Amino acid sequence: MSVIAINPCLNCGACCAYYRISFYWAEAAPELGGTVPPEFTEQLTSTRAAMKGTHGRNPRCVCLAGAVGEPVHCAIYPQRPGACREFEYSWKNGQPNERCDQARAAHGLPPLPGPAPVTPDHPIAPEAA
Ligand code: SF4
Numbered sequence: 146m147s148v149i150a151i152n153p154c155l156n157c158g159a160c161c162a163y164y165r166i167s168f169y170w171a172e173a174a175p176e177l178g179g180t181v182p183p184e185f186t187e188q189l190t191s192t193r194a195a196m197k198g199t200h201g202r203n204p205r206c207v208c209l210a211g212a213v214g215e216p217v218h219c220a221i222y223p224q225r226p227g228a229c230r231e232f233e234y235s236w237k238n239g240q241p242n243e244r245c246d247q248a249r250a251a252h253g254l255p256p257l258p259g260p261a262p263v264t265p266d267h268p269i270a271p272e273a274a
């Protein structure tokens with residue numbers, strides 16, 4: 146029986162509405178090969194930009210579509226900044242991510258469950274005497 150892995154982020158979005166999503170400004174500069182649509186970003190410093198909506202109180206990225214904790218998606222998913230690409234949900238690679246847990250907790254969501262303990266379908270039978 147095959148098991149289809151569901152990306153838990155598709156029913157979460159908490160980190161997109163908790164952290165300031167900042168990155169090197171050139172990621173939003175098409176003339177330099179940047180892919181993030183500049184209209185959804187704001188310049189923070191001479192070298193840093195951020196996704197609009199994430200800088201300040203009650204952050205929420207303008208590109209997050211849907212309500213946190215319900216079906217959500219990133220409106221610019223293929224063009225999202227590196228900070229978003231690199232952020233891993235807890236247990237994606239076998240390790241918890243405290244920042245994922247923290248963002249979820251801020252929105253009243255429990256941490257993602259870790260891997261289930263391995264239990265054999267058929268306990269090993271004791272050797273025949
Ligand atoms: S908080 Fe964790 S589970 Fe939720 S969208 Fe971010 S990485 Fe995914």
Ligand code: SF4
Pocket residue numbers: 160161166196206207208209210218219220221222225226229
């Ligand atoms: S760009 Fe997309 S993945 Fe990144 S914070 Fe915004 S909604 Fe989330």
